[in-house]
Amino acid sequence: MADRPETPENDTQWRTAGDRIQTLLDSCAAGGAAAYERAQQLVREVVGLYGAALEHIMSELDQHAGQDPRLIERLATDDLVASLLLVHGLHPHDVHRRVSDALDRVRPYLGSHGGDVDLLEVADGPDGPVLRLAFKGSCKSCPSSAVTLELAVEDAVRAAAPEISQIEVVTAESKTGPSVIPTESLLAHVHSNGSNGHGGTEWHPVPEVTELQPGEVAGFRVGGTTLVVCRVGDDVFAYRDHCPVCDDTLQGAELHDALLRCPRCQVDFDVVHAGAGQNAADAAHLDPLPLLTRDGVPSVALRGEQLGAPA
Numbered sequence: 177m178a179d180r181p182e183t184p185e186n187d188t189q190w191r192t193a194g195d196r197i198q199t200l201l202d203s204c205a206a207g208g209a210a211a212y213e214r215a216q217q218l219v220r221e222v223v224g225l226y227g228a229a230l231e232h233i234m235s236e237l238d239q240h241a242g243q244d245p246r247l248i249e250r251l252a253t254d255d256l257v258a259s260l261l262l263v264h265g266l267h268p269h270d271v272h273r274r275v276s277d278a279l280d281r282v283r284p285y286l287g288s289h290g291g292d293v294d295l296l297e298v299a300d301g302p303d304g305p306v307l308r309l310a311f312k313g314s315c316k317s318c319p320s321s322a323v324t325l326e327l328a329v330e331d332a333v334r335a336a337a338p339e340i341s342q343i344e345v346v347t348a349e350s351k352t353g354p355s356v357i358p359t360e361s362l363l364a365h366v367h368s369n370g371s372n373g374h375g376g377t378e379w380h381p382v383p384e385v386t387e388l389q390p391g392e393v394a395g396f397r398v399g400g401t402t403l404v405v406c407r408v409g410d411d412v413f414a415y416r417d418h419c420p421v422c423d424d425t426l427q428g429a430e431l432h433d434a435l436l437r438c439p440r441c442q443v444d445f446d447v448v449h450a451g452a453g454q455n456a457a458d459a460a461h462l463d464p465l466p467l468l469t470r471d472g473v474p475s476v477a478l479r480g481e482q483l484g485a486p487a
Contacts, residue, residue, distance in 0.1 A: 227264040234266050253277075262338060271305050271337045272298045278336035282328045285468060288413065289450045291325045296346060304341030307333060311345055327477055328466045331379070335470070379475045385412050385467070386474060393431050399478045403465065406447045408434050413447045414467040414476050420460040421453065436462075 197219065204215035237248055251257045252268050261267040267274065276295055286292050296308040311325065333340060380399045388394055388407040395417060396403045402417035404426045415436075417426050422441035429436050435444040435454060444454040451462025466477040 223263075226260070227266075230260060230264055230266055234261070234268070238268075259335075271339060274336040275307060275333055275340070278332040279329070282332045282468065284411065285328055285466070286325055288411070288448055289325055289464070293325075293329055298340075301341050304339050305337070306342045306344060307337075307340050308344045308346065328468060331466075331468070331470075331477070379470055379477050381470075381473045381475045382414075382467070383473050385414075388412060391431050393429055393436065395427060398476060401478050403476065404429065404436070404462075405467070406431050406436055408448055411448070412467055412474065413451075414465045415445075415447070415451050416463040416465065418463065419443070420462065 201212070201215050201219065205212040234248075237251075248268050252261070258267060269277070272295075275298060279293055279295055283292065290313050292312045294310040294312065296310055299306045299308065309329070311329075330343065333343065378399065382396055382398055382403075382405075384396065385394075385405050385407075388405065390407055390409055393404060393406050396405055402425075403414050404417045405412060405414045407413075408431070415426075418424075419426055419438045419441060421443045422438060424438075424440050426436070426438055428439040430439070431437075431447070432444075434446055434448040436447050436451075437444050443460070445451045445462050446454060447462075450464050453460040467474060468477075469475070
């Protein structure tokens with residue numbers, strides 16, 4: 177796979193561009209129906225103009241791809257450019273390739289929880305492409321592990337292939353044979369509708385975590401939640417600031433290899449493997465949170481209540 181281009185800091189403002197545009201449109205509604213319709217028409221005209229220009233650019237690049245075969249690939253893997261190409265149906269990669277690449281990007285995170293996912297097929301459906309996946313394994317002692325894995329996969333697929341109408345999951349370890357589970361059933365608890373009694377999930381950028389050095393532990397306050405973030409080698413892991421053994425903060429905890437030791441109860445937690453406790457009688461574990469790079473910026477997924485907590 178081609179190297180992914182670095183995203184300049186000022187590009188992060190485009191992460192919320194859609195929300196800002198919608199806010200401006202909503203404010204136009206105060207001027208009456210006619211003003212709102214004119215604002216919508218203006219947006220449609222601008223989008224159409226830029227779409228036509230992008231189509232011309234991609235056509236020219238395709239004709240001269242032999243001069244620099246990596247150029248189109250670099251554009252296709254730039255988050256901002258790729259999102260615009262998707263909007264206008266101009267992305268050079270088909271849906272299978274985009275989903276496969278997205279799963280490859282989250283696979284190291286899944287592996288840290290003892291899990292993995294296989295892409296079985298992308299099939300035609302009545303409302304659009306249907307994606308079939310097989311989840312394999314997860315941290316058996318961690319009830320929130322499955323939630324974080326599903327959230328990471330769903331978000332990656334949604335960003336890379338918004339035209340996917342349904343995700344069907346085959347439970348690879350089912351003793352009664354493979355069973356197909358609609359995504360609305362399996363992933364209901366990670367959707368933003370709060371149907372399981374929890375608050376909606378939101379991704380929060382945490383660019384400061386890139387400054388962490390290997391073996392370093394730091395605390396961050398994000399979206400009203402205190403996080404403990406650890407760096408082990410090139411990988412960064414995030415957990416809620418709560419020790420399940422002594423029911424206290426992890427402030428002052430130190431990292432020894434991949435083990436985070438609570439400074440109060442002295443219990444070690446394996447931060448690389450979903451925060452599983454190493455010397456706790458009740459198989460206690462930390463509460464892991466998805467920390468993934470989105471649009472070139474490290475971001476953590478949070479919601480109103482604890483991931484994996486009883487509804």
